[in-house]
Amino acid sequence: MNNQKTNKLKIINDPIYGFITIPNSLIFDIIEHPYFQRLRRVTQMGLSNMVYPGANHTRFHHAIGCMHLMQKAVYVLRNKNVEISDEEANALYIAILLHDIGHGAFSHALEHSIVNGITHEEISLKFMRALNDEFNSKLSLAIQIFEGKYHRQFLYQLISSQLDIDRLDYLKRDSFYTGVAEGNISSERLIAMMNVVEDELVIEQKGIYSVEKFIIARRLMYWQVYLHKTGLVAEITLVNVLKRAKELALKGVELYASRALKYFLYTPISENNFTNNTLKIFSELDDYDVMSAIKDWVHHEDFVLSSLAKMIIHRNLLKIEIQEEPFANTYIAAIHKNILENSNIKESDLNYFVLSNKIKHQAYNTNDPIKIYTKKGELKDIAKASDQLNLKALSKPVIKHYLCYPKKIV
Structure with missing residues (x-):
């Protein structure tokens, strides 16, 4: 013993x-x-x-x-x-x-595609409670x-x-x-x-x-x-390939997937129906399930699914532009027109291939300050205690706009 x-x-x-x-x-x-x-x-x-x-x-x-x-x-x-x-x-x-036990395969991608009715923090808590039951409330x-x-x-x-x-x-x-x-x-x-x-x-x-x-x-x-813009476009493509798979699955299209992935593709998931059984199946879902499915989807007859799967497997991603200002509607419309005229992409599927949105990051948030304990026994927000001017600048959110579209067309 x-x-x-x-x-x-x-x-x-x-x-x-x-x-x-x-x-x-x-x-x-x-x-x-x-x-x-x-x-x-x-x-x-x-x-x-x-x-x-x-x-x-x-x-x-x-x-x-x-x-x-x-x-x-x-x-x-x-x-x-x-x-x-x-x-x-x-x-x-x-x-x-x-603290991170509820993260799905490829971290945030699942949360924005097939398990989108519940956050990874909520799933982490469900795992903790299930473990608490197993370990006699310890x-x-x-x-x-x-x-x-x-x-x-x-x-x-x-x-x-x-x-x-x-x-x-x-x-x-x-x-x-x-x-x-x-x-x-x-x-x-x-x-x-x-x-x-x-x-x-x-x-x-x-x-x-x-x-x-x-x-x-x-x-x-x-x-x-x-x-990083390439990492960002890879993540967006991964989210979209899973979204497309879920869309096809809910229409009854047969898709290759592991048992765990199949469950999440063919079952609409929300917080209300995320039972202990769902948690058990979620615990069997990881990067390997997703990547092996995507490798198979390269050969699927659905044009959108196979095109997006190929982008990931062959690392031949969409082109991405990033700038400070939103992209002009006329510019996006011109790209749409060009794609519809010069490719097999249908108008109804455009939103899988042309995407614009914004990313935002705030290095320091003054609402939840890091407190410095001074030698005089005072507590000061680091942004006020620091003699670095750029710390004040770092507490402003930085917003950038991106636009992705197929490379070959434009």
Whole structure:
């Protein structure tokens, strides 16, 4: 029995942090659970590997990394006389470990196409509750903290805020795997500067430059990586191929798909009918199901489905233009006309091939400020405490407009 217990305190080797220790046997059992193991088959960055070939790391990597950073944060805060009980610490590790468990295949693509009646946050909660039932209510406190219902606010801020453990891991991890050095933040330094004042998570004054670098790194990573135009058009195409598949499925067209994918294509999903059985099937759905279906759809007789599938499989994507101003209707109309005259695309299918919308990113949100704890014992919003003028600029949302259309035609 003893031997089995020791075996559960395994060590995981992470390319960024080195050795990560699993803190106890309950967390080991959660990691071993099929619901969590699915995250090994869900990529952290969707189709970004079409731009950055190294970006193949998974949600599993990220969740384990978050748990490791949370252990560091608890250690630092306890050393500064912030009382965190063993039960609270364990709940934090579980909450951060499971914060992304509801993400579907290719992260956000499913949410905008075939499982669009419910958000990944709501699915995460359903997974947590199902695991809580299995583990004799041992996740109750973790769920309470995750939902922001626990009376100690700073614990929730560690899970979800502008300087939460989630962001501290994914910026560093995504920067490492993409090779985009601008995103390489010092998560260890930021954690070392954390403190709690009046139940609020704050950063001590000497950590101010690390916070500035973190906010700037976040902005650079968004425009250079997460909203990179090729990654963006790949994601849009993926959403559209799944939308088209669902449209055909609901008309009764026969489509190749795995058992789990078939369920979500042929069943309209909303929050009301997302039962425990739906959750079980969702837990079997990952990137592999989606990609193997798309590979088969390349040969489907539906022109729209096969064209979009080919774009992804052969990485021959739509052309994308991005600019500050909305695209003129006359310009879009001219592209429509050109496509209808020079291709097999029907007018009713145009919206699958010509798309215009906007993307928006705000590097820093003053409504949920990162507080700096000054040497005089005052709490200041980083945007006011910083002598960097550009931090004020970074709190303004940046909006860009995009237009995608087939390359060959125009």
